[in-house]
Amino acid sequence: MIRHDGELFDRLLAISRAFAGHIEAGAAFRATATEIFKLLPHDHIDVAVLLNDGQSHICYETGCQTSWSDLALSPPPVELSPVRAVLRGELPYLLSDDALGDERFHFTGAIDEPIFTARLRSRIVVPMRARGEIIGALNISRHEPGCYTPADLEIAQHCAEFIAPYIFALIQSEEARRAMMAESDARNREEILRVGASRLTEGMEQERRRIAMDLHDQTLADLARVVRQVSALHRHGMAGVTQLADLEREIVNCLTELRHIVDDMRPSVLELFGLRDAIEAHLNRSVSRATPSIAVRIQDTSDGAADMLPERTLTAIYRIAQEAINNAVKHAAPRRIDVSLESTPSLLKVVVSDDGAGGVLADPQASGGIGHMQTRAALIGAQLRIGRSSRKGGTRVTIAMPLEGETISPGALPQEGVAANAARRL
16 A cells, blocks of 8 residues: 555656666566556556557566467557557556456457456556657556556556656667667578579589580580481482481480480479479489489378479479489488478478488588579578488488468478588588
8 A cells, every 4th residue: 555655656766776787678577567566466467568650569477477478479460459449549548347347358359368367357457658659558457356446547557657668668679679680680691692692603504514515425426426327328328227227216315315404404394294293203213223223202292282382483492302312312322212292281391311321511601512402492482401311310301481471480390400420412
């Protein structure tokens, strides 16, 4: 019980002193709750703070914890707050003897579940103002009904006036820090993409040179040999069955090589039949000449989720899977390679795993094939994880791509274990 204005003023000063040393709004508010309790005993106290120019809000609470604390993960619109009338300035305050049955707190879509689960019956809700504008609301509650009076409401308003400037300053500071961190992250991502794109361009140039050499050393040489055979037949004025068969075989070989080169440049199977069949075709072609033989398995439970993705995104995912398969065949000497495609309503996941020797280091600065995989993933907004496929070794490459209108949460991909002494593949 407050006996005179001097005692009230002293306790309000104690509330302001409780903010000292705090740089985080939630921790600062919890520190003041003890002092507020001396003025207004309560079982639960929280502040609803406006964000995004008053469009959304979050909650800091102490006493019994409720789901209101989770609002910070994804701030909901103010329209869903049980105290929206005060936050909008439509009512100067809310004083309720029993909020369980008070319709002012309950409406369609209201986030009012904590009022029932925590049995917040007696309630005082007063606005917090800074710079002449409402920046939030102070909410004080008890389990018993009929605990608060108009005199308690006046004390709550004094408390709100004292804490509002501090809360406002800390919220502004937190938002500034988040903005700086987001800007720093954006710059880092931009630099990684710039370096990655440069390396990818270098890799594409190397690939063009390889294709040119393939055409020169194989296809053009074969065609030159066909021309010589045709010229010899022309000079002799006749051709036997054996000579025609040899000529036919040479032409078929040229066509086959050209098809392989064209498919490498633009996978026709991907265009015609989709991601699953394109990966399977490359997988079978990659292991066809392996010695000893490599068993393969592909499993698709994605229900055609890849069809929702743009063509360039689909091609990038295929190239990443293609590189993972090539790495396994060329460098790991596996007995088995498994590919799986799976999906959720928001995510497509492609996993390439092998039981070969060693693993890879998922180094953001990696060059060669791994660097290209990481750059391709970054350019389409996918997550890439490279790690062990089991405790015994092997490698697992996981590509997670958000479907249309979705984003990847930080926990979408589990952290893969990476071999400490892994051999880096090209």
